[in-house]
Amino acid sequence: xxxxxxxxGDVVAHYNQWITVFLMVSGLYIVIARGNxxxxxxxxxxxxxxxxxxxxxxxxxxxxxAPIIDPHFTVxxxxxPHVLILTAIVVGIATMAVGLALVVRINEAYGxxxxxxxxxxxxxx
Amino acid sequence: MRVRxxxxxxxxxxxxxxxxxxxxxxxxxxxxxLTEASVGAGVGTVLLLGTLYLTKTEEARPVHSILLPLFVAxxxxxxxxxxxxxxxxxxxxxxxxxxxxxxxxxxxLAETGIANVVSSVLASYRGFDTLGETTVIFTAGxxxxxxxxxxxxxxxxxxx
Amino acid sequence: MRLDVILRVVTKVILPxxxxxxxxxxxxxxxxxxxxFQAGVxxxxxxILYALIYGLAPARRLVPxxxxxxxxxxxxxxxxxxxxxxxxxxxxxLDYSHLAHDPVHGQEWGVFLVEAGVFVTVSATMVAIxxxxxxxxxx
Numbered sequence: 001x002x003x004x005x006x007x008x009g010d011v012v013a014h015y016n017q018w019i020t021v022f023l024m025v026s027g028l029y030i031v032i033a034r035g036n037x038x039x040x041x042x043x044x045x046x047x048x049x050x051x052x053x054x055x056x057x058x059x060x061x062x063x064x065x066a067p068i069i070d071p072h073f074t075v076x077x078x079x080x081p082h083v084l085i086l087t088a089i090v091v092g093i094a095t096m097a098v099g100l101a102l103v104v105r106i107n108e109a110y111g112x113x114x115x116x117x118x119x120x121x122x123x124x125x
Numbered sequence: 126m127r128v129r130x131x132x133x134x135x136x137x138x139x140x141x142x143x144x145x146x147x148x149x150x151x152x153x154x155x156x157x158x159l160t161e162a163s164v165g166a167g168v169g170t171v172l173l174l175g176t177l178y179l180t181k182t183e184e185a186r187p188v189h190s191i192l193l194p195l196f197v198a199x200x201x202x203x204x205x206x207x208x209x210x211x212x213x214x215x216x217x218x219x220x221x222x223x224x225x226x227x228x229x230x231x232x233x234l235a236e237t238g239i240a241n242v243v244s245s246v247l248a249s250y251r252g253f254d255t256l257g258e259t260t261v262i263f264t265a266g267x268x269x270x271x272x273x274x275x276x277x278x279x280x281x282x283x284x285x
Numbered sequence: 286m287r288l289d290v291i292l293r294v295v296t297k298v299i300l301p302x303x304x305x306x307x308x309x310x311x312x313x314x315x316x317x318x319x320x321x322f323q324a325g326v327x328x329x330x331x332x333i334l335y336a337l338i339y340g341l342a343p344a345r346r347l348v349p350x351x352x353x354x355x356x357x358x359x360x361x362x363x364x365x366x367x368x369x370x371x372x373x374x375x376x377x378x379l380d381y382s383h384l385a386h387d388p389v390h391g392q393e394w395g396v397f398l399v400e401a402g403v404f405v406t407v408s409a410t411m412v413a414i415x416x417x418x419x420x421x422x423x424x
Binding site: 160175241245253259263 | 314315316318319320322326329330337354360361364368379392395396399406407410413414415417418423
């Protein structure tokens with residue numbers, strides 16, 4: 001019984017990982033399951049956002065503050081994940097911009113942005 | 126529950142970015158929250174709406190069954206949960222992750238005179254990464270200009 | 286009376302504050318949250334808001350496409366140039382210690398110039414991408 005309580009405590013203590021995994025798998029499902037290209041890109045950005053949560057929640061200290069040096073505070077959260085995720089956010093928006101430009105060109109070439117119709121049109125050619 | 130109107134999808138993604146920025150703020154990542162709010166909810170929504178203007182705004186009816194993607198998603202979730210189960214619990218200070226943090230925090234004000242440790246690490250201690258990131262933004266701008274610069278789009282049977 | 290009077294008047298009032306906020310975020314990146322990327326995106330969003338409310342042609346007159354396309358590589362050049370100056374003053378690439386009379390001031394100058402380069406590239410890229418999407422036109 002106390003084993004079960006310890007396991008439940010462990011599960012609750014890792015709640016940030018559970019949320020991250022849920023968001024990551026939702027994003028992955030959208031990318032695989034939906035045929036519309038704009039929806040796939042939105043799912044990809046959802047996936048990327050879950051990765052940001054993973055890194056930043058790993059660097060958080062529960063009684064600390066933001067890593068800006070101030071005489072009133074002594075405990076700061078870890079600054080290195082913030083730097084990595086800042087780069088990751090900007091690279092993510094750059095890839096999304098290029099992806100959306102490609103979607104616009106695909107729409108002009110095939111007349112549709114649904115994956116199934118594009119494959120059918122390619123098979124018919 | 127499926128949302129087939131893509132305009133609603135774009136608005137929901139903007140709301141999601143704002144909520145994510147609030148969560149990041151609560152997790153003490155103030156620079157990251159500012160970036161996520163301005164980039165995700167600002168420019169991301171504008172670009173998605175621009176794409177919707179140039180393409181369609183309704184999603185077509187689904188053709189394939191959802192069983193295989195659902196199975197892949199649940200399998201991936203199980204593997205990920207097994208993988209992260211050995212990590213330390215949330216918010217504890219004496220974990221291996223927190224080893225290099227106090228080093229930068231102590232050195233930043235003395236060596237660079239900058240109080241925001243994230244800025245000093247981004248621009249000075251890890252300056253090469255930021256140079257690479259700026260090059261990535263430059264490349265993305267050039268790529269979008271190459272794809273979409275001219276105003277009159279060609280017809281579907283011309284080779285471009 | 287046009288239907289979008291409220292939007293036009295509020296935009297006219299709020300645009301200068303947005304630009305000042307972008308410059309504030311850029312220069313106060315050392316003392317609070319901020320820095321080149323956030324400031325660049327906010328400055329780009331200012332021009333994008335102007336283009337959304339007043340039309341693409343007035344925005345193109347205000348910020349010409351040629352200027353924006355020239356600014357995109359200029360920021361990367363400024364950043365790489367600071368690195369080369371680090372070479373020329375006797376250190377490694379991107380070594381800021383010799384840019385001023387003592388290492389701490391050198392670091393501050395280096396960070397200032399580098400963030401300025403990032404600001405130029407990011408704001409120009411956001412505006413250029415928006416011009417490309419908005420100027421494409423449907424067939």
